[in-house]
Amino acid sequence: MTEAPLLQIKNLAISFNGNEVIHNISYHLNANEILGIVGESGSGKSVSSLAILGLLPKKISAVSGTIHFKDIDLTQINQNQFQHIRGNKIAMIFQEPMSSLNPSMRCGIQVEEILNQHTGLSAIEVKQRVLELFDQVKLPEPERVYKSYPHEISGGQKQRVMIAMAIACEPDILIADEPTTALDVTVQKEIIVLLKELQDKTHMSIIFITHDLALISEIAERVIVMYKGDIVEQGTATSIFNMPQHNYTKALINSRPSLQVRLKTLPTIQDYLNNAFTETIVTSEDRAKHHQALYNQSPLLEVINLEKEYISNSGWFGKSQPFKAVNNVSFKIYEGETLGLVGESGCGKSTLGNAILQLDKATAGTIIYKGTDITNLSTKAMRRLRKDIQIIFQDPYASLNPRLTVGQAIMEPMTVHKLYKNKAERKAKVLEILNRVGLSEDYFNRYPHEFSGGQRQRIGIARTIALQPKLIVCDESVSALDISVQAQVLNLLNELKDKFGFTYIFISHDLAVVKYMSDQLIVMNKGEIVEKNDADIVYNNPHQDYTKKLIQAIPKGL
Amino acid sequence: MGGKTQSLKQLALQKFKHNFWGVFSFCFIIIVGLVSVFAYVLAPDHSQYANQMHLSIHSKRPGFTIDMLTLPSKIQNTQNALDKLFFGTVNTETEVPVSAFKIKDYTLLYTEYASDGLVGEEKSLDLNAFSKVEESNLVAPKTFHLGTDKYGRDVLSRVLVGARISFFIGFVAVFISLIIGLTLGSVAGYYGGKVDAVIMWVINVTWSIPTLLLVIAITLALGKGFWQVFIAVGLTMWVEVARVVRGQIISAKEMQYVTAARALGYTDYRIITKHILPNIMAPVIVICAANFASAILIESGLSFLGIGAQPPMASWGAMIKDHYNYIILGKPYLAIIPGLCIMSLVMAFMLMGNALRDALDVKS
Secondary structure (H helix, E strand, C coil): CCCCCCEEEEEEEEEECCEEEEEEEEEEECCCCEEEEECCCCCCHHHHHHHHCCCCCCCCEEEEEEEEECCEECCCCCHHHHHHHECCCEEEECCCHHHHCCCCCCHHHHHHHHHHHHCCCCHHHHHHHHHHHHHHCCCCCHHHHHHCCHHHCCHHHHHHHHHHHHHCCCCCEEEEECCCCCCCHHHHHHHHHHHHHHHHHHCCEEEEEECCHHHHHHHCCEEEEEECCEEEEEEEHHHHHHCCCCHHHHHHHHCCCCCCCCECCCCCHHHHHHCCCCCCECCHHHHHHHHHHHCCCCCCEEEEEEEEEEEECCCCCCCCEEEEEEEEEEEEECCCCEEEEECCCCCCHHHHHHHHCCCCCCCEEEEEECCEECCCCCHHHHHHHHCCEEEECCCCCCCCCCCCCHHHHHHHHHHHCCCCCCHHHHHHHHHHHHHHCCCCHHHHHCCHHHCCHHHHHHHHHHHHHCCCCCEEEEECCCCCCCHHHHHHHHHHHHHHHHHHCCEEEEEECCHHHHHHHCCEEEEEECCEEEEEEEHHHHHHCCCCHHHHHHHHHCCCCC | CCCCCCCHHHHHHHHHHCCHHHHHHHHHHHHHHHHHHCHHHHCCCCEHHHCCCCHHHCCCCCCEEEEEEEECCCCCCCCCHHHHHHHCECCCCEEEEEEEEEEECCEEEEEECCCCCCCCCEEEEECCCCCHHHHHHCEEEEEECCCECCCCCEHHHHHHHHHHHHHHHHHHHHHHHHHHHHHHHHHHHHHCHHHHHHHHHHHHHHHHCCHHHHHHHHHHHHCCCHHHHHHHHHHHHHHHHHHHHHHHHHHHCCCHHHHHHHHCCCCHHHHHHHHHHHHCHHHHHHHHHHHHHHHHHHHHHHHHHCCCCCCCCCCHHHHHHHHHHHHHHCCCHHHHHHHHHHHHHHHHHHHHHHHHHHHHCCCC
């Protein structure tokens, strides 16, 4: 390309309170292109884009280097000048559509506000333009959405409103910061298609930021890979994907479970840096043999016609409406098996998990564990049963009590269930478990806030296995983790399963991860089981339209 | 990182240490606490309740000095040392302010002090009963550093002894309010549903009664006296604690670590006391500091109305009540001194509460 780039960033370095998080990065954005920035949490991808808009907190951050937009240096201009650029020339879409819209304003008014700020259109013209925009982002019934409050429309629709808002003034650059991370895969697919279409039509440039390399390959022409505040690699999407140069990029591509082959263990970044990884593929014959032994036993847990009904009250005079979160679900799970449970948000998969754990009582149906119905147990018997059925949570930041040290947190369940004779013995056991999950013994007296997400998830796993349970429900256990950490945790879960003979119910919205982990796979939609079969069969020959749609929506990469 | 590891509690403490006003207020409160415990040791007048009256020298300025004739009491004092130390001495000597005196032939001739230009009565005292040492100590100059009140009692001593009531009412009231508030608040917040509805109803009803009115009703039901006031104030203040605790627990019980605790089979009692309460203590501590301050104010209000601590017991509120009409009679210090005491103690608690709030706020 001969023309000057639209945005030219040179030697950008950003530090917070003297702590440098972006080290001297340079990149450019051409007119009419989609640039992808990929990296894990903490790699500085969001911070660098916030710097473009001058949205970093002034007091604690120091920015050096230049950001040239056309011929203005964005690091030099003041707030007043920025107001003309923000929203007007450079617009941004955020990750959380739920919290980026003002809940007390109607959607239409929120979009109008931007037009009023940046254009001199009359009130009628503004409304006309908003409806046009809503039409452009393919919102169903623009008139209705115009009058709706944010809570009345779905997450995907909210993100569309956000996009409408961002493109309202026909900006030159649109920065999309993880715009689809909080959305379901099928919705994600639609948003990606929409962004591409809009780009085609308006010829604006898009900076698309995400942690998902496969996703970025579907939308971006050029990709920048960031790692710990540095750009480790940049190039066209195809070259990055097919011939990654840097070890980190290689690891990022490969640590995501592949949909074609099933590896025994997933490669991690450490493996790539040490060049120590050898691929072992689990063949379908191995799997068949393993399954035959598995399904010849009597089931460990049997769920029969389980139902969970919530009653939503619509005001004082409205009739209460029952809503079935889980409807008529039956399945069996055998000792040593991993049962995958996949579905989009709101399909009732977590409700089902909670019902099995008896954290939320089911309204109808029976759950038989080792021959006894556990839905009507006394509180005391229930407490004893808790030892056998355990859960690993989604959010490693929220699942640990911040006031207990790691050691106390792992030791407490042992004390409560009176495992082992005395404190010394328990402590020895805790240290053993810490080693087992790959944490140092020094961590015994540390507090959770000193650890990273992956380490916390290991602590959570350690606490769960401290009770030596039989059945573990993994409720989105790896969804909040970065891809490389996710691979480590998945490997750990598989390793522990081999060592202790755990049985997992693996709940996730990520079909690729569930497929990698599970023997049997259950696809849920709107509280009901849509499809249930061997994981490979479900993936290769889906019978139901819903499953097909779900599989189709997964970003495949190149 | 080294071997050192810090809990959230230690981090908060560190942050608190950097707040000058917080630490200053904390020290001030500690000092007032020590003063109130050892009030009788520090006070110049260590009679019980600092109640040594000299009517002839009533309402004198701070720094007033006079010769004081001390006549030992005939009644044998049976108190033990500890009792004297903490509760003051009963039946003390009679003290007579004198304007002039001389010793002649084993007789002490003295003129009683009289203010406003009057001449006091002349009296004599036979010194045969006294030893030489006692004799020389009989008359000594005495300074009233903060002046005297309308009964001629030493204001400094009364302020020191009165600190006790103010300080302890804070403690007792906060303690009572914590016990009731934490229990009811946790139960309502954790179990929700009907239990919550009933408790909230009680809270709302208690809340709607004006505080002072409720305290008056409780004091009247339990009888007058300072212990009753302690309890009454405590019984009105639990409402705030309960509301805060309930609200905090409702949001804290949605946290995953609470679900985790339930999944691990812990009992409800253990979950509430070990996993929820330690994590919601920050707002509770702040509200306790505020309650401490308001308890002191309520008590002084009650004393002012005459239903708090009963005379001759010294309390800051009662001191203001006794002397507020002197404000326009050119002797405002009589009411201002205890007023300043109340203000500084309440302010210290408020400042410490603010500092604690900042320190315990993990977000920043």
